[in-house]
Amino acid sequence: MTLAERTQRQIEQMILNKEYDADNYLPSEGELCKKFSVSRVTVRDAVRSLETRGFLKRIHGKGLLVLDNSMHVLSRSITDVINRGDCSLENLMEVRTIMEQACADLAAQRATEEDLEILDQSCKNMENASEMDGAYFANDQLFHVQLAKASKNPLLAIIVDAYTPLLRDSILLASRVDYCIEKRHHYHRAIYDCILRRDSQGAVAAMQHHLQATEKNQGRG
Numbered sequence: 001m002t003l004a005e006r007t008q009r010q011i012e013q014m015i016l017n018k019e020y021d022a023d024n025y026l027p028s029e030g031e032l033c034k035k036f037s038v039s040r041v042t043v044r045d046a047v048r049s050l051e052t053r054g055f056l057k058r059i060h061g062k063g064l065l066v067l068d069n070s071m072h073v074l075s076r077s078i079t080d081v082i083n084r085g086d087c088s089l090e091n092l093m094e095v096r097t098i099m100e101q102a103c104a105d106l107a108a109q110r111a112t113e114e115d116l117e118i119l120d121q122s123c124k125n126m127e128n129a130s131e132m133d134g135a136y137f138a139n140d141q142l143f144h145v146q147l148a149k150a151s152k153n154p155l156l157a158i159i160v161d162a163y164t165p166l167l168r169d170s171i172l173l174a175s176r177v178d179y180c181i182e183k184r185h186h187y188h189r190a191i192y193d194c195i196l197r198r199d200s201q202g203a204v205a206a207m208q209h210h211l212q213a214t215e216k217n218q219g220r221g
Helices: 003-016 028-036 042-054 070-083 089-110 113-127 134-150 154-174 181-185 187-196 200-220
Strands: 057-058 063-066
Touching: 003 042, 028 042, 028 057, 028 154, 042 057, 070 089, 070 154, 089 134, 089 154, 089 187, 089 200, 113 134, 113 181, 113 187, 134 154, 134 187, 181 187
Parallel strands: none
Antiparallel strands: 057 063
């Protein structure tokens, strides 16, 4: 490990420990040099890497701003893995199946009234849509992201929120029909109804049915 890499990790730990001021600025470069007993060049190399990864932003005249950007960073990391060919869309769909069945299970146990209202409204918006347009797909994504939030597991919520935008093309591919899918098949409504009844097993089964239908429709395209 180089000195810059070690310094980068030390700064990351500062961020995790929330060792910055009330305005989310790290100590100055000079203070970081003293703290870690390294040169200014080493600190700048470490900071540059953290800027690239989305943890910091240099604000002229103010310093190093800590970004609350965990979801973007995770999404970018997942995108990079896919673009490098290290994992395929099929791999991502497998992860989605695992994650969202878990979300359905936990949401049936933990969803609040506010969660239920949002899920219900997104179902209604899809059911009442006259066409599968941008608003329809936005409500589709909202349902899955809100379901993850309803699990009350913040890591699940972050992961689902991170990969959901990457699925847009596959969702569009699976939706090449001349009718509104939710209005005819009620996949999301079936999941919601199970969550409303606090039926964990039913929610998992309904989610599995929905995702299997999505994959089948993708193959048809």
